[in-house]
Each structure stands twice: as structure tokens, then as C-alpha cells.
Amino acid sequence: MxxxxxxxxxxxxxxxxxxxxFPIKRGLLVDREVDQVRAVDGVGFEVRRGETLGLVGESGSxxxxxxxxxxxxxxxxxxxxxxxxxxxxxxxRRQMRPLRREMQxxxxxxxxxxxxxxxxxxIVGDPLKRQGVASGSELRRQVQELLERVGLSSExxxxxxxxxxxxxRQRIGIARALSLxxxxxxxxxxxxxxxxxxxxxxxxxxxxxxDEFGLAYLFVAHDIGIVRHISDRIAVMNEGKIVEQGTADxxxxxxxxxxxxxxxxxxxxxxxxxxxxxxxxx
Amino acid sequence: xxxxxxxxxxxxxxxATEEGVVQAxxxxxxxxxxGEVVAIVGESGSxxxxxxxxxxxxxxxxxxRIEGSVKLGGEELxxxxxxxxxxxxxxxxxxxxxDPMTSFNPVYRLGDQIVEAIxxxxxxxxKKQGKERVVELFEAVGIPDAxRxxxxxxxxxxxxxRQRAMxxxxxxxxxEVLIADEPTTAxxxxxxxxxxxxxxxxxxxxxxxxxxxxxxLGVVAEVADRVLVMYAGKVVEQGTLDEIFxxxxxxxxxxxxxxxxxxxxxxxxxxxxxxGSPPSLLDLPDGCPFRPRCPHEFSKCxxxxxxxxxxxxxxxxxxxxxxxxxxxxxxxxxxxxxxxEAPREVGxx
Amino acid sequence: xxxxxxxxLMGMITVLFAVSVIVFVVFMVLPKQNPAQTLAGKNATxxxxxxxxxxxxxxxxLPQQYLTMMKKVFTGELIQYSPRLPVLDxxxxxxxxxxxxxxxxxxxxLFFGLLLGYLSAIRAGGWLDRILTGVSIAGISIPVFLLAPxxxxxxxxxxxxxxxxxxVPFEEDPIEWLKHLILPWVTLAVLSIGFYSRVLRSNxxxxxxxxxxxxxxxxxxxxxxxxxxxxLRNSLIPVITLFGLDFGATxxxxxxxxxxxxxxxxxxxxxxxxxxKFELPPIMGVALYGAFFVVLLNTIVDVVYAYLDPRVRxxxxxxx
Numbered sequence: 005m006x007x008x009x010x011x012x013x014x015x016x017x018x019x020x021x022x023x024x025x026f027p028i029k030r031g032l033l034v035d036r037e038v039d040q041v042r043a044v045d046g047v048g049f050e051v052r053r054g055e056t057l058g059l060v061g062e063s064g065s066x067x068x069x070x071x072x073x074x075x076x077x078x079x080x081x082x083x084x085x086x087x088x089x090x091x092x093x094x095x096x097r098r099q100m101r102p103l104r105r106e107m108q109x110x111x112x113x114x115x116x117x118x119x120x121x122x123x124x125x126x127i128v129g130d131p132l133k134r135q136g137v138a139s140g141s142e143l144r145r146q147v148q149e150l151l152e153r154v155g156l157s158s159e160x161x162x163x164x165x166x167x168x169x170x171x172x173r174q175r176i177g178i179a180r181a182l183s184l185x186x187x188x189x190x191x192x193x194x195x196x197x198x199x200x201x202x203x204x205x206x207x208x209x210x211x212x213x214x215d216e217f218g219l220a221y222l223f224v225a226h227d228i229g230i231v232r233h234i235s236d237r238i239a240v241m242n243e244g245k246i247v248e249q250g251t252a253d254x255x256x257x258x259x260x261x262x263x264x265x266x267x268x269x270x271x272x273x274x275x276x277x278x279x280x281x282x283x284x285x286x
Numbered sequence: 287x288x289x290x291x292x293x294x295x296x297x298x299x300x301x302a303t304e305e306g307v308v309q310a311x312x313x314x315x316x317x318x319x320x321g322e323v324v325a326i327v328g329e330s331g332s333x334x335x336x337x338x339x340x341x342x343x344x345x346x347x348x349x350x351r352i353e354g355s356v357k358l359g360g361e362e363l364x365x366x367x368x369x370x371x372x373x374x375x376x377x378x379x380x381x382x383x384x385d386p387m388t389s390f391n392p393v394y395r396l397g398d399q400i401v402e403a404i405x406x407x408x409x410x411x412x413k414k415q416g417k418e419r420v421v422e423l424f425e426a427v428g429i430p431d432a433x434r435x436x437x438x439x440x441x442x443x444x445x446x447x448r449q450r451a452m453x454x455x456x457x458x459x460x461x462e463v464l465i466a467d468e469p470t471t472a473x474x475x476x477x478x479x480x481x482x483x484x485x486x487x488x489x490x491x492x493x494x495x496x497x498x499x500x501x502x503l504g505v506v507a508e509v510a511d512r513v514l515v516m517y518a519g520k521v522v523e524q525g526t527l528d529e530i531f532x533x534x535x536x537x538x539x540x541x542x543x544x545x546x547x548x549x550x551x552x553x554x555x556x557x558x559x560x561x562g563s564p565p566s567l568l569d570l571p572d573g574c575p576f577r578p579r580c581p582h583e584f585s586k587c588x589x590x591x592x593x594x595x596x597x598x599x600x601x602x603x604x605x606x607x608x609x610x611x612x613x614x615x616x617x618x619x620x621x622x623x624x625x626x627e628a629p630r631e632v633g634x635x
Numbered sequence: 636x637x638x639x640x641x642x643x644l645m646g647m648i649t650v651l652f653a654v655s656v657i658v659f660v661v662f663m664v665l666p667k668q669n670p671a672q673t674l675a676g677k678n679a680t681x682x683x684x685x686x687x688x689x690x691x692x693x694x695x696x697l698p699q700q701y702l703t704m705m706k707k708v709f710t711g712e713l714i715q716y717s718p719r720l721p722v723l724d725x726x727x728x729x730x731x732x733x734x735x736x737x738x739x740x741x742x743x744x745l746f747f748g749l750l751l752g753y754l755s756a757i758r759a760g761g762w763l764d765r766i767l768t769g770v771s772i773a774g775i776s777i778p779v780f781l782l783a784p785x786x787x788x789x790x791x792x793x794x795x796x797x798x799x800x801x802x803v804p805f806e807e808d809p810i811e812w813l814k815h816l817i818l819p820w821v822t823l824a825v826l827s828i829g830f831y832s833r834v835l836r837s838n839x840x841x842x843x844x845x846x847x848x849x850x851x852x853x854x855x856x857x858x859x860x861x862x863x864x865x866x867l868r869n870s871l872i873p874v875i876t877l878f879g880l881d882f883g884a885t886x887x888x889x890x891x892x893x894x895x896x897x898x899x900x901x902x903x904x905x906x907x908x909x910x911x912k913f914e915l916p917p918i919m920g921v922a923l924y925g926a927f928f929v930v931l932l933n934t935i936v937d938v939v940y941a942y943l944d945p946r947v948r949x950x951x952x953x954x955x
Binding site: 342344372373374375376377380381383385388389390391392393402403406407439441452455 | 845846847849850851852853854855856857860864865868869872943944945946
């Protein structure tokens with residue numbers, strides 16, 4: 005939840021009719037496309053400056069594919085993705101490079117998303133170096149500042165990922181994402197792989213960083229409880245389409261779509277009496 | 287009161303590693319009656335999975351030291367021979383594991399793998415009879431089109447269906463005890479609800495005693511009768527479901543309860559968290575293992591607290607915290623809810 | 636499954652075709668020298684070269700030349716020129732020797748390689764594992780051209796229990812056939828035994844940690860059942876595919892050194908000879924023979940793999 009719930013004016017990220025199909029090929033001698041997997045099937049949403057849009061859906065809903073398509077990590081089949089008003093769908097790698105400073109991503113698996121052969125200082129500092137922002141001792145200083153800002157210590161600079169716990173590794177991933185001071189951070193299931201007590205820490209950290217740096221988040225997860233906590237607005241995805249969109253309270257308290265209702269009803273209530281009530285009433 | 291079906295007394299499991307002895311489980315006690323569901327709750331390193339696997343004898347190894355007692359219907363399991371344990375596994379105690387995607391051998395048909403389990407214990411069963419039984423089981427656990435699906439390979443099933451198949455396999459020989467190790471963690475929430483419903487139904491209809499291992503208190507609230515909360519290999523609190531949720535006595539339990547998101551309540555400003563991270567079992571603090579992360583630490587804490595019933599009216603509700611019941615009642619309320627405040631300075635996880 | 640096999644067979648034909656074109660281009664089209672000259676070999680006379688030119692039609696279009704070449708290959712008219720003999724016949728004549736050598740060695744290396752690998756894996760970390768690992772690494776490290784002479788020296792010259800070379804056909808004298816092959820078999824197998832035992836050991840250790848092995852134990856299967864039905868079965872899949880490719884390559888000609896040292900008159904030896912004298916027809920013949928076996932084994936391996944691992948079969952129904 006943000007303090008400044010986004011400003012008026014044009015949205016930071018505007019996605020319209022985004023489509024990503026994966027072809028299914030068959031054939032004896034030559035492969036022919038016989039069908040498609042419609043991973044993302046006409047999706048539209050917007051993220052405003054400084055606010056959090058939660059994208060909630062189960063496995064196979066297409067939410068991860070949608071994120072990658074937005075960032076042009078995979079090429080969308082069709083549709084429009086506008087960042088700060090500029091169309092980026094279909095842009096090649098070179099054209100996307102300067103934009104990478106503005107749009108970053110945090111990944112789900114803290115054990116797989118950090119290069120085990122690189123030291124933490126390198127992992128966090130490489131983006132700064134590549135984009136020519138800083139080098140040498142200035143680079144080091146900035147990286148150490150970042151490490152402290154995400155709750156680690158500047159002396160972790162020289163350590164390797166395997167020396168850290170899952171939660172700490174996720175913090176490293178966050179530091180890396182923030183190093184270029186992006187405007188938009190896409191968080192793809194950032195806490196699912198962590199212990200419950202650590203999840204809360206990371207969510208709170210993301211909240212704090214959003215207030216401090218004015219970040220916009222596209223927060224993707226399957227845990228609607230966490231999504232509700234951190235999001236201003238929520239979009240619910242099912243089978244490649246967005247079935248419902250609205251403010252977090254609207255979607256969670258007065259859902260309109262059948263799937264959303266089903267999703268909310270399935271969340272176990274950590275309260276035995278309520279749970280028994282629910283069973284009696286169903 | 288009838289004798290418990292399963293009785294665990296002072297179970298300890300230590301592993302010798304290069305860096306020293308890791309005491310993965312340090313004193314677990316509980317009873318399980320027929321038809322009861324006991325939930326063991328904890329995070330990574332808590333020892334909950336090792337406890338479950340030790341009951342069924344899967345942790346026996348040259349570097350493992352198992353002490354204490356596990357009795358099934360009066361028969362001692364910790365000292366039972368390998369052959370006896372093998373006979374017991376699957377037939378009297380069955381286990382369901384966390385990740386349905388990897389728990390079946392991908393190169394054999396799923397039905398065949400269940401028939402294998404049946405024939406391992408009832409060698410006189412023909413393959414045909416075995417398959418018929420599998421179809422029955424599939425129907426019992428809600429797998430549609432059972433007759434055809436018996437011949438499918440694991441990768442042809444979705445995650446939820448595979449988990450149902452795992453449960454079917456566990457039930458094949460009509461065991462007395464079912465141990466489910468994080469059965470729903472790897473599943474989507476709508477599928478999770480279905481699987482939980484299934485476990486509940488089986489527990490009710492067949493009077494199947496169940497040990498449920500999980501980190502998800504929501505799951506516990508729906509299914510469990512009694513709860514054990516484990517931390518760093520030790521049980522830090524145990525009691526009935528209502529006792530744990532409405533009258534928790536240990537700060538770690540408060541922390542777990544507090545860091546849950548509740549859809550039925552307004553959003554808190556900040557998600558209550560537990561500072562720090564679970565300790566390394568090689569480097570435990572003296573006294574209470576939760577000390578470094580506990581905002582309510584005081585002078586008595588360096589003395590190791592025993593697992594005792596500290597409340598006057600409940601002899602089964604036990605915890606390991608030196609605070610008095612009055613202090614606990616007061617300190618556990620944070621902004622009107624049960625939770626744990628962050629201590630002044632703690633390293634981050 | 637049938638669709639899969641059909642696809643693979645089509646693929647095989649396509650690859651063989653491509654290989655034949657490459658052979659054609661490399662040997663006939665690319666060299667600056669008149670191909671007829673190259674075909675005629677080192678002792679060519681101008682008359683011979685002229686005859687070859689006519690026979691092979693080098694004044695015609697390239698595709699036509701290719702067809703002529705292929706026709707010659709398939710009808711057994713591919714002739715080497717000194718001495719003047721059909722290549723195909725010679726290859727066929729030498730196949731029994733090469734096959735005896737490679738198939739025999741393959742059986743040995745597969746059996747011992749897997750045995751050592753299995754023992755290493757089930758006793759991983761123990762003294763047996765360490766010894767076997769040492770043996771494996773030694774096997775992998777010893778070069779063939781060192782091992783062979785040493786074996787010959789010890790067993791043939793010093794102890795005089797085994798002959799020092801040459802090949803005796805089975806029909807002629809089975810016992811001699813066997814005696815003459817023992818040292819070559821050992822030479823060829825030693826390297827692969829070491830390699831395969833490492834591969835199997837590594838696979839088994841990985842598979843033993845898999846969740847489904849834990850499930851198998853939890854079901855109450857005996858240790859033996861767990862090891863054979865689950866661990867070994869799954870560990871062997873990559874080994875079998877490796878073997879298929881390896882064996883294909885060996886038949887195709889990597890046994891050259893062994894054949895040369897032991898003076899076994901097989902296809903490898905024939906190829907080595909032809910290369911030394913730079914006789915084109917035999918080289919072409921052996922190239923096609925080699926390609927055929929490699930592609931054949933490759934295809935067989937693909938099909939066997941799909942049979943063993945159902946996930947690989949394309950076109951099966953997706954998950955529900």
C-alpha cells in the first residue's frame with residue numbers, strides 16, 4: 005500500500021490488447037503450425053507512477069508470460085505496450101537497452117536468479133557499470149549504499165550468493181533491480197519461495213522502497229492475500245485473459261467475476277471458528 | 287480413554303556432518319488417536335519433515351542418530367528391523383509428499399506404480415486385480431475417467447490430479463496412519479482447497495489418523511484437531527487448534543499468526559513480521575532458541591525452557607516460554623491483533 | 636509412437652542424402668585438381684585419367700555427375716585403381732573383422748562399465764568406490780597407442796599366451812578367432828569402461844536423490860526393488876543413448892588405431908591405408924559406409940530413448 009497512491013496524468017505503463025501465442029508444431033518431414041498455446045490472450049492494464057498494480061492468477065494463467073512480454077524479454081505476438089507514452093512492443097534489443105534503466109524485474113527463485121559465480125558486489129554493480137553510470141570507487145560506494153538500503157550490510161559486498169539465506173538473496177535481487185533507479189519494477193512472485201515469516205519482511209521492504217524512491221510496481225503473485233496487502237489496484241488473470249480489474253478493496257470485497265469469487269473462496273482462513281462457520285454455511 | 291494409535295516420546299534425531307552434529311529434531315512428544323488430525327507447523331529448519339520421515343523410518347542412515355520412542359499400536363518402531371519397517375511403510379503408515387510433479391517415476395505408467403505398491407505388500411494380487419483396485423481408488427479420490435487414466439503417464443496429469451493419485455496410492459492398502467508432508471504447498475490455491483477437502487473427507491469417512499506437516503496456518507485452521515509448533519528442531523508450543531489460535535503462548539506462534547494476511551479484515555498499515563531468520567542448527571544460542579528474534583527477551587531466557595503446561599486449566603497445552611501467562615496475554619497484542627513487534631535491533635534475513 | 640518412428644526414419648534418409656552430397660562436393664567439386672586425376676590416384680597414367688573422365692561424365696552438369704557417382708556407389712561400380720578392385724566388395728570383405736572387433740569390445744565395455752559404475756554408486760564414498768574410480772580414470776587416461784604395444788609385449792612376446800596381431804575369421808577357426816581378438820578387445824574396451832562407469836555412477840547418484848526414489852521407499856519396496864526398478868532403470872537411459880552413438884562411431888571407424896596396431900584387416904585399416912596413399916574411391920566408400928552406420932545408430936538411439944522415456948514422445952496428449 006502506498007502513501008502517494010499514484011499521481012494523475014498519463015500512466016507510466018499502458019498495455020493494450022497484449023497477445024502472446026506459442027505455436028504447436030506437428031508434421032512428418034516439415035513442421036507445420038497446427039494450433040497455438042494462447043498464453044496471453046488480449047490483456048490490457050495500466051500502471052501509474054508510484055502505485056502498485058497487483059496481477060493475480062494461478063499457474064498457467066499467463067501472468068509470467070505477460071510480464072516478460074511487457075519487458076520485451078519475449079516478443080509479443082501483437083498488441084501495444086507503451087512506456088511513458090512511447091510504444092515499445094516489438095522493439096529490438098538495442099532499442100530496448102536505454103529503456104532497461106527504467107524498467108527492472110525481480111524474480112521468484114532467489115536460488116536461481118543470482119549468478120553463483122559472481123560476488124554480490126558484482127551482481128548489484130554490473131548494471132551500473134554496463135550502463136556507464138559509475139565505475140571504480142564511486143561504483144563501490146553506490147553498491148554498498150544500496151546493500152544497506154535493502155537491509156544487508158556493506159561488508160556483504162565480497163561474498164557469494166550461496167553464503168546467504170533465501171530472504172537475503174531476494175534482498176540482493178532487489179538491490180540489483182534498484183541500482184539503476186528504475187521507474188517501474190516488475191516483481192514476479194518475489195516471495196513465494198520464502199518462508200512465511202520472511203515473506204512479511206520482504207513485502208514490507210518493498211513497501212518502504214516504494215515510498216522512498218517513488219517506484220511503480222507490477223506485483224505478480226498467486227497469493228491473493230499478499231497481493232491485496234501491497235496493491236492499490238488488482239487485475240485477476242485466468243487462462244490468458246484479465247477477468248476482473250479494480251481497486252484492491254473492490255476486487256477482494258465485492259468481486260464480480262465467477263473466477264475471482266472462486267479464487268477468494270479457496271483461500272484458507274487462518275481462523276478455526278471462521279473456517280467452521282464457512283463450512284456450515286457452504 | 288483408549289490407547290493412542292501412534293505415540294511419540296522424546297524423539298531426537300541428530301545427523302553427523304562435517305561441521306558437527308546437527309540436531310534436526312530435539313524432543314518431540316505427541317499422541318495420535320484414530321481419526322485425529324495433528325498438524326506440525328514450522329518453517330525451514332524446524333525439523334517437521336525430519337520428524338515425519340523418522341516416524342516412517344526413512345531417515346535411517348549411518349550418520350543419523352535416532353533416540354526416543356515411536357510406538358504404533360504398542361510396537362516400537364525406532365528399534366524395529368529394516369524388514370519390519372519396510373512392511374509397515376505403505377501398509378500401516380503411508381506418506382504423501384510435497385511435490386507431485388517429481389514424486390512419481392516419469393518412465394512408468396502411474397497406474398503401474400500404484401499396482402507396484404499394492405503388490406509389494408500383497409504379492410498374491412494379480413496385475414489385473416491391482417489395476418481394478420487402482421480404478422476404485424482413483425474414483426475415491428475424485429480422478430475423473432479413472433478407467434482410462436490408469437494407463438497414463440505421470441506427465442499427462444496436472445499437478446492437482448497427481449496429488450490425488452499420490453493420495454490414492456497412500457490409501458491403497460488401507461493404512462492406519464496417513465502422513466502428509468506439505469501436500470498442498472506446490473499447488474494452486476483452488477486446487478489446494480480441493481485436496482484439503484479430500485484429506486478431510488478421507489479422515490472423516492475412514493477414521494484415518496493423519497499427521498499434517500505444513501507451514502501454512504490457514505491450512506491448519508481448516509483441518510487440524512491439534513497442533514505442534516516447531517522451531518529449530520524443538521517443539522515450542524503444542525495444544526488444541528483453538529488453544530493455539532486463540533490463546534497462543536509462545537512468541538514465535540504470535541509471530542506466525544501475526545504475519546498472515548487476512549482477507550476478512552482490513553489491511554494493516556504494515557505487515558507484521560518476525561525479524562531475523564531461522565537459525566542455523568549448527569550455531570544455536572544458549573537457552574531459548576528463539577531469543578535472537580524475540581522482542582520480549584528477558585533475564586530468564588538464557589536458561590533453556592522446558593516444554594511444560596504453564597496454564598492452570600490445561601494440562602495438554604504446553605509451551606517453552608518463561609513469561610508468565612499474564613505477561614503473555616498482554617505482550618501478544620499488537621495493534622489489536624495477535625502478533626509480534628520487531629525488537630530494537632536485529633539483523634535482517 | 637509410430638509417428639515418432641516415421642519422423643525419425645524420414646530424418647535418417649534426409650541426413651544420408653545430405654552426407655552423400657557433401658562427400659560429392661568435397662571430393663569431386665571443390666578440389667582444384669581434375670577429379671579424374673584424383674580418382675586415378677598416385678600411379679595414374681594419362682590414358683587412365685581419360686577413361687575415368689568418360690566413365691564418370693565430368694563434362695556433364697554437376698547434378699548429373701552426382702547421380703553418376705551415386706549410381707556407381709550403389710551398383711558396386713566404385714572402383715579403386717591400384718589394385719583395380721571394386722570398393723564395395725572390399726569393404727564387405729573387411730566388415731566381419733571390424734564387426735568382430737567392435738561388437739566384441741562393445742559387449743565387454745558395456746558389461747564391465749555398467750558393473751563398475753553400479754558398484755561405485757551403491758558404495759559411493761567408500762573404499763570400493765575410490766578404488767574403482769581410480770581404475771576408471773586410469774582407463775580413460777591410457778592412450779590406445781601405448782596400451783596396445785604394452786599388452787602385446789607382455790602377453791604375446793613375453794608370456795606368449797596370445798598372438799601379437801592379425802585376424803582369423805570365425806569360420807576358419809573359432810578358438811584362434813577368439814585368441815586373436817582378446818588383446819584388441821581389451822585395448823578398445825579399456826577407455827570406454829572407465830568412461831561408462833563414471834557416467835553411470837554419476838547418473839545413479841543423481842537419481843538416488845530424486846523424489847520418486849523416496850516415494851518408492853515410502854511405499855515399502857525392498858532396497859533391491861528400489862535400486863533396480865527405479866534407480867537403475869532411470870539412470871540407464873542416458874547411458875544407452877550414449878552407447879548407441881559411441882558404438883556407431885566406433886563401427887564407422889574410430890577403431891582405426893586399434894586395427895592398425897594389431898594388423899587386423901578391417902574397414903578401419905582399409906581406410907588408413909587409403910588415406911596414406913590418397914586413393915579417393917576407397918576414401919569415399921568408407922566415408923559413406925561410416926555415415927550410414929552413424930546415422931543408423933543415431934536413429935535407433937532416438938527411437939529407443941523415446942521408448943524408454945515416454946516424456947520424449949512427441950505428439951502424445953498433453954496434461955489434462
